Amino acid sequence: MISWHDIIIISQWFFLIYFLAINSCYLMLNIFSTLYVRSYMPGKTLEELPQIYSGLELPISILVPAYNEEKSIASSIQSMLQLNYPLFEIIVINDESTDGTLRELIEKFSLVPFPEAYRAHLKTAAILGIYCSTRHPNLRVIDKRNGGKADALNAGINAARYPLFCAVDADSVLQRTSLQRIVRPFLEDHRVVAAGGTIRVGNGCKISGGFLQEIRLPSNPLALLQVVEYLRAFLFGRLGWSYIGGLLIISGAFGLFRKETVIAVGGYHIDTVGEDMELVLRIHRVLRKNKKAYRMVFLPDPVAWTEVPEDFRSLMNQRARWQRGLSESLIGNIGLLFSRNGGAPGWIAFPFMILFEWLGPVIEVSGYILMITLYWLGLLSVTAFLVFIFAAIGLSLLASFSSLLLEEVSFHMYKRPRHLALIMVTVIIENFGFRQLNSIWRLYGLIQWMVYRKRNWGAMKRKEHWEKG
Amino acid sequence: MEFVALSDPSVRLAFWLGASSVTITLILIFRVVMLRLFLLRRERHSSQFTERWQPPLLRCIMGDHVEFPTLHANDEMDLIYLAVHFHETLRGDAKDRINQALQILELGPRLRSILQDGSLDERLAAATALGHMQDHLSWDVLKSLLNDGSSALSVIAARSLVLIDAEAASTLVIPVIISRRDWPTPKLVTMIKESAVLQQEFLQQVARDIQHRQPYLPRMMRLVEAIRPNQPLPFIRDLLNISDDAELISAGLRLTRDPEDLDLIRGRADDRHLAVQVQVASALGRLGTEADVPRLIALLNSREWWVRYRAAQSLINLPFLGRDSITQIIGETNDPFARDMLKQVLAETVTP
Structure with missing residues (x-):
């Protein structure tokens, strides 16, 4: 008969092997990211020289879904209008905001009603009106009934005139050369159907005229912790996956897609809160099923700066929403898992997502609870308890400092030595509470997904705390 | 009672896992700090270099006689990057003067050595x-390097060969343009646009490829389009006659710009491919006559948004068709999609 002792030992081994497995995967991703960066960085110095447009740049439609973005929408659009790119249009989709988003747009950009011959490739909530700017011919605004972010993006795709569309969050600030950089894979390889850029935390940064003037770290501790998280997620997470062709996420805050591919797979799904990941997974699933040659890539240097939550409630809502989105995306595209033609997405990335991202919070939180319970019941010595904590924190530190090293080797965005020191301290501090809290929030999201709760945009308390220059 | 103690294998494994992670992390921290210190030193050196070298180089570009400071070995790469920056941004005499400066500083042999071993x-x-220095010795x-594994290096080598001797380079470079599909297209286009000789040779190659219906022709045509040659392209007629x-x-x-091609364009108006119809609508807008108005109205009724849009644009931009005629077409059109499209394009011409 199995004794309590056996159960404890088995569960301990289970958690230990799990931690070992997840961190081995991270280590592999880190190696792939390093290889990617090594092949990507040479020639960067020459590429920073003034560039002449080749004439091959595909025109781009920038889609900006907006819901109650009154405070930030004008400066965001202003900065987008100044992007360095030969031909692009901006389509703002007002998803029946209840604040003054539309009024702000009409006033700031001199919008007038426009008799658009609107195409309904993708079904969306009713269109109330289409406006164009009398000052900026490449700016249009779609006013529509509320249908959620995915529905707004679908309306934008319907109105988009160009073969590529770039989905950008209304509160994102793009670097001036972002479009030039993110379009490159499409020019170099006609199989590319989607490209994702890097998202960095904009809180605390100095912006002027809608552009980032100085990169600074946020003073808010929660935002600072997210700086480290974003570095880790983008610099070695997505970069590594992209290297092996298993990229499953392109952030909704900044991604470039081939329009006809997205329309062919049915556009964004409106019944998910993780529409960005769901779309990417569906593209993989459908194109692989149809044996189409395609590529999806992640690029580390086109950067969008975004505002992250600074209060616990907003952050918790965001993380829970992400976990729900992940659940919906994975289950909705389960056909990709170990599919005959699944390749790296179906055979490596998808199983990883299920094991470590989707079920991760359950296992991590259970692990923490088990350790504490055993310790509390006197079944685990203080030393052993501390050793397990030491191992978990050690592995986590290793992953975080690896991405910091990658950042330092490649882009070193945070120029001041003080910033680097602060990030290093944050990397250590986040292990004492924040990462555990994050796992709990994600677990909460998973439970929410299981019991189903009404989805919404998860409004974030927006403060005008981006320092205006 | 302690079930799990330090002697337990799982605890021992956890300990060693933690210890090795922390050790590697400490090495990483050390590396990060060293990299930052190196970066700071490098930036300081670069700014000192720029302070010392930019003013005399700028005076040299202006045509003044200049005494250059002593070039230290650790300044060489900074100087090369600065020179490349000037090369890429300057034209004519100014560029020649930068080259003279590099000759005075005897940088040629060093550059040739870096090209091989850097x-x-x-x-x-x-x-x-x-x-940019048109250095024949590095030919x-x-x-x-044209066949180097790095596409970035091979395409830059190709460009440099063209800059040194475009005529001799064309025979070497064009076959590689065809064979190396890994060359970044924007860089290729820039290289072809830069040299009239290479451009001419390239267009002649495309004309031959059309005759031989080469399988790589679509890529070549994309390049022709990107180059936007400022000359008549007689091979376009062959392409429209031959290709399906x-x-x-x-x-x-x-690419059609010649009114003599009108019949060929008209012949494609009923093409089963909507992408072709879009281009027919555009081409008729550029070259069409009054006889093409019914054809454009027919295209305005297409099920494809882009065909309708281009047809509407072409109709509205035809110089012999006034606003009254457009209003009349809107009134006579039964198709609501065609009507909406004409209204949209009319609004676009009014809205700046």
């Missing part, structure tokens, strides 16, 4: 500089 970044800069090395490939026909239609 890091990839350094070789890229050296290849670029040698091309053989650059020629061998929608992509090639579309490319040909986009």
Whole structure:
């Protein structure tokens, strides 16, 4: 008969092997990211020289879904209008905001009603009106009934005139050369159907005229912790996956897609809160099923700066929403898992997502609870308890400092030595509470997904705390 | 009672896992700090270099006689990058003066040595500089780099060969343009646009490829379109006559500028490919006569948004069709989609 002792030992081994497995995967991703960066960085110095447009740049439609973005929408659009790119249009989709988003747009950009011959490739909530700017011919605004972010993006795709569309969050600030950089894979390889850029935390940064003037770290501790998280997620997470062709996420805050591919797979799904990941997974699933040659890539240097939550409630809502989105995306595209033609997405990335991202919070939180319970019941010595904590924190530190090293080797965005020191301290501090809290929030999201709760945009308390220059 | 103690294998494994992670982390921290210190030192050196070298180089560009400071070995790469920056941004006499400065500083032999033995970044800069300096002595090395595994280096080598001797380079470079599909297209286009000789040779190659219906023709036509040659392209007529490939026909239609091609364009108005119809609508807008108005009205009724849009644009932009005629067409059109499209394009012409 199995004794309590056996159960404890088995569960301990289970958690230990799990931690070992997840961190081995991270280590592999880190190696792939390093290889990617090594092949990507040479020639960067020459590429920073003034560039002449080749004439091959595909025109781009920038889609900006907006819901109650009154405070930030004008400066965001202003900065987008100044992007360095030969031909692009901006389509703002007002998803029946209840604040003054539309009024702000009409006033700031001199919008007038426009008799658009609107195409309904993708079904969306009713269109109330289409406006164009009398000052900026490449700016249009779609006013529509509320249908959620995915529905707004679908309306934008319907109105988009160009073969590529770039989905950008209304509160994102793009670097001036972002479009030039993110379009490159499409020019170099006609199989590319989607490209994702890097998202960095904009809180605390100095912006002027809608552009980032100085990169600074946020003073808010929660935002600072997210700086480290974003570095880790983008610099070695997505970069590594992209290297092996298993990229499953392109952030909704900044991604470039081939329009006809997205329309062919049915556009964004409106019944998910993780529409960005769901779309990417569906593209993989459908194109692989149809044996189409395609590529999806992640690029580390086109950067969008975004505002992250600074209060616990907003952050918790965001993380829970992400976990729900992940659940919906994975289950909705389960056909990709170990599919005959699944390749790296179906055979490596998808199983990883299920094991470590989707079920991760359950296992991590259970692990923490088990350790504490055993310790509390006197079944685990203080030393052993501390050793397990030491191992978990050690592995986590290793992953975080690896991405910091990658950042330092490649882009070193945070120029001041003080910033680097602060990030290093944050990397250590986040292990004492924040990462555990994050796992709990994600677990909460998973439970929410299981019991189903009404989805919404998860409004974030927006403060005008981006320092205006 | 303690069930799990330090002697337990799982605890021992956890300990060693933690210990090795922390050890590696400490090494990483050390590396990060060293990299930052190196970066700071490098930036300080670069700014000191720029302070010392930029003013005399700028005076040199202006045509003044200049005494250059002593060039230290650790300044060489900074100077090369600065020279490349000037090369890429300056034209004419100013560029020649930069080259003279590099000759005075006897940088040629050093650049040739970097081209062979430097890091990839350094070789890229050296290849670029040698091309701008029209350094014939580096010809053989650059020629061998055409087949280098790095597409960035090989395409820069190709460009440098063209800058050194466009005529001799064309025979070497064009076959590689055809064979190396890994060359970044924007860089290729820039290289072809830069040299009239290479452009001419390239267009002649495309004309031959059309006759031989080469399988790589679509890529070549994309390059022709990107180059936007400022000259008549007689081979477009051949392409429209010979080809039945929608992509090639579309490319040909986009490049038509000769009214003599009108019949060929009209002949494609009923093409089964909507992408071709889009280009027919555009081409008729550029070259069409009054006889093409019914054809454009027919295209305005297409099920494809882009065909309707281009047809509407073409109708509205035809010089002999006034606003009254457009209003009349709107009134007479039964198709609501065609009507909406004409209204939209009319609004676009009014809205700046």
